[in-house]
Amino acid sequence: MKIFKNFNEYSSQKPLALSLGMFDGVHLGHKSIINELIKVGSENNLETAILTFWPHPRFVFNPNEDLKLLNTLEEKKFLMDKYGIDNLFLKEFDEDFRNLTGEEFVRQILVDKLHIKYLIIGYDHSFGKNKSGNFDLLQKLSKELGFEVEQMEAINIHENNISSTKVRNALLSGNIKEATEMLGYPYSVSGTVTHGKKIGRTIGYPTANIKTDSIKLLPKKGAYIVEVEVNSRQYKGMLSIGTNPTVNGDQLTVEVYILDFNEDIYDKPITVKFRDYLHDEIKFESLEKLIERLDEDKRLTEMFPF
Structure with a gap:
């Protein structure tokens, strides 16, 4: 072209x-x-x-x-x-x-x-x-x-x-399946892996923080099942868009936990494709409750048919 x-x-x-x-x-x-x-x-x-x-x-x-x-x-x-x-x-x-x-x-x-x-x-x-x-x-x-x-x-x-506005509204409502239907492909977000607060690794769920393009639409705050592309390979992942209220975060972040993965990917390009919505952003009363929910999210992600 x-x-x-x-x-x-x-x-x-x-x-x-x-x-x-x-x-x-x-x-x-x-x-x-x-x-x-x-x-x-x-x-x-x-x-x-x-x-x-x-x-x-x-x-x-x-x-x-x-x-x-x-x-x-x-x-x-x-x-x-x-x-x-x-x-x-x-x-x-x-x-x-x-x-x-x-x-x-x-x-x-x-x-x-x-x-x-x-x-x-x-x-x-x-x-x-x-x-x-x-x-x-x-x-x-x-x-x-x-x-x-x-x-x-x-x-x-x-x-x-179908219109671009309706696709945006679906994504902002967390309606990933409707957005995928209208697009004809899974909505994706790409960026570079950056250093975060590294809290996830202390609870068994290390995440990659993604710095995204400022003009790119991010779906609704919450947790998602995603397909992750990094180092030219595909993985299942759990992605969070939000401010991490359980640990009193105040910055909007995009973080992904990649299943069956343990590599240093700081400063590497990464792409996530949204496959399904798990739940809204939640402020848990304790880290133990957060871990319980992450365990359930992981189970659902493992079961999801990619």
């Missing part, structure tokens, strides 16, 4: 079948668009492309908003490449770009610079200044400018349209 941060860098012998949007999470709704792009590209000898924005435009419009994303940039690149996209355009949502009307965007960017021949948009997608670009505008301009346009229908699970 070729990646472009500047439209002027792009040139190709083949015209494009393209879709645009944030694609945060690259969930099953996005996957349906990607699959259609690949089908259209194959049938019409077109290269496929996604035009997305980085950073997220909401960081521009609402700089004080504490927005958390489902994907880091590296995760989004990985998923786009995995799903078979030929070209990924990462456009900075700067002042000039945000002032383009929908029609100016189509004429100046999609047609003049990218030479699109087929455009696919989501069921509720709008673009351009004041959201002036929509499917009706695209249908009108497509006839004049010589490209085809298609609007995808929403993808539903349990009679609900």
Whole structure:
């Protein structure tokens, strides 16, 4: 997959079948668009492309908003490449770009610079200044400018349209299975293993503290069954997101106990994939009660079908 941060860098012998949007999470709704792009590209000898924005435009419009994303940039690149996209355009949502009307965007960017021949948009997608670009505008301009346009229908699970917002809400509610269904893959968090207070090792449950990307959404506080990838191997794990109230902690931490594992992994990269929710964050009346709960969590994790 070729990646472009500047439209002027792009040139190709083949015209494009393209879709645009944030694609945060690259969930099953996005996957349906990607699959259609690949089908259209194959049938019409077109290269496929996604035009997305980085950073997220909401960081521009609402700089004080504490927005958390489902994907880091590296995760989004990985998923786009995995799903078979030929070209990924990462456009900075700067002042000039945000002032383009929908029609100016189509004429100046999609047609003049990218030479699109087929455009696919989501069921509720709008673009351009004041959201002036929509499917009706695209249908009108497509006839004049010589490209085809298609609007995808929403993808539903349990009679609900899939959206990035609904995935976020599921994760923030601890509903891991629902989030996995909408994404089409387990939600993951990656980071670097850092030194913590090392309390876990004193009670038989040494944990790896994970320093995560500040823009990455963390699921609801609590305990989770996770799949752990470290040193290119997979393990079962129990993960905690919270402040460790039993030992009067005051900092939010992400800590994972890796089953059947005893290696020094400080400063190593680690990825955890969320498989199920165990329980809310609990302040236990004693360390003995905490250990009893950890023993039960470990039993449930061992039994979980990975």
